[in-house]
Amino acid sequence: MGHSHSHKHEVKGKNLLLSIILNVVITLAQVIGGLISGSLALISDALHNFSDVLSLVFSYVAHKLAHKKASFDHTFGYKRAELIAAFxxxxxxxxxxxxxxxxxxxxFFNPHQIHPTLVIWLALLGIVVNGLxxxxxxxxxxxxxxxxxAYxxxxxxxxxxxxxxxxxLLMMFYKIYWVDSVLTLLIAIYLIIVGYDLLLKATKMLMLFTPESIDIKDIIKEVHQIKGVKKMHHIHLWNLNEDELHLEAHLDCEEDIKMSEFNQIxxxxxxxxxxxxxxxxxxxxxxxxxxxxxxYIVQD
Structure with missing residues (x-):
């Protein structure tokens, strides 16, 4: 029995913390501005920003938990916390x-009068803050x-x-107020597209599915070429988190070898x-x- 590890890019929690502070500011500004101007698009943007604040806080906590050391009670530590946050x-x-x-x-069916000037200025603020x-x-x-x-x-x-x-701008210069509802719909559709893709990836990792980029048959083919190997079977392959890809399996040896010889294999x-x-x-x-x-695959 053996194991190996490798370490990858270290993400920076401080950038996440700064993003939280910036989004709290923009959320408060857009809520107030949306209520004053009557713009649904601005309020929807503020609501999305508020969900961002919550998600960023959750991501930050998960990021901190993921770096806690393993213990007798938590043998993997909290490495899957970030997957839960992503989900x-x-x-x-x-x-x-x-x-x-x-x-x-x-x-759209019950249009309201909207004050575009405040909408424009707060939208510009949102672009700058979220862009940063x-x-x-x-x-x-x-x-x-x-x-x-979070990104x-x-x-x-x-x-x-x-x-x-x-x-x-369209409301200010052309008095096209229905565009507020249309833009809100477009924003919502885009959210569903990106959200579904991320939800699917996180779900597959949480369910311990085999990564789509790897074919277990290719692994078997490579391992079976090693001298002394008879058959690899009872295979499990899963992502513990973004950085760790685990494989466990049984390995039939051709001969009754010493443990030191098995270590070489x-x-x-x-x-x-x-x-x-x-x-x-x-x-x-x-x-x-x-x-x-x-x-090769056995139901435990």
């Missing part, structure tokens, strides 16, 4: 979007699903603010799995003519 954040994106669709349809937050998290979003969920919240906020700005397996499949945690149970199921 929750994605779900809130979809829920907020459905609410916005309802409000937009209702407002997006830049802060952009690098980390490429390496961590939790950070990506997508902020990116959609920035795009929503751009849409609100366009709507405010294990080292070869670990090297192949890390280099070709990016699997950085390997747990192998050695066997020789043991009576047990020899299927």
């Amino acid at each position: 929750t954040n994605a779900a809130t994106l979809v829920i907020v979007a459905l609410y916005l669709i309802y409000e937009a349809i209702n407002r 937050s997006v830049l802060l998290l952009q690098k980390d979003a490429h390496h961590n699903l939790n950070m990506k969920s 997508l919240h902020l990116l959609t906020d920035m795009l929503a603010s751009v849409a609100v700005l366009v709507g405010g 294990l080292n070869q397996i670990e090297q192949i799995l890390l280099e070709k499949f990016n699997i950085n945690h390997v747990n192998i149970q050695p066997e020789f003519k043991k009576v047990d199921p020899k299927d």
Whole structure:
């Protein structure tokens, strides 16, 4: 039995904390401005920003928990906390979007007078604040699903603010007030698209599904080429979190070898799995003519 580890990009929680502070400011400003101006698009943007504040706080807490050390009571530590945060954040994106669709349809048939000047200025503020937050998290979003969920919240906020700005200009110069509802619908549809994709990825990881980028048959083919290996079976492959890809399996050996000899085989397996499949945690149970199921995938 053996295991191996490798470490990847370290995400920065301080950038997330700064983004939280910025979004609290913009949320308060947009709520007040939306109520005064009567703009549903601005209120919807504020509501989305508020969901962002909650999701960013959740992401920040999860990020801190993920770095707590393992213990006898928590042998994996809290490494999956960020997956839970990503799942929750994605779900809130979809829920907020459905609410916005309802409000937009209702407002379309029951239009309200809107004061575009305040809408324009607050939209500009939203673009600047969310744009800065997006830049802060952009690098980390490429390496961590939790950070990506926070990043997508902020990116959609920035795009929503751009849409609100366009709507405010159209209302100011052309008196096209129905554009407020149309833009809200477009924002909501975009939220559903990005939220569903993230929700699906987080769900697959939480359910311990095999990563889509890896074919277990390819792993078997590579391992079976190693001298001394008879058959790898009873295989499990899953993401513990964004950085750790685990594999555990039983390994039938050709001969009744010493443990020191098995260690040499294990080292070869670990090297192949890390280099070709990016699997950085390997747990192998050695066997020789043991009576047990020899299927590649066994229902435990």
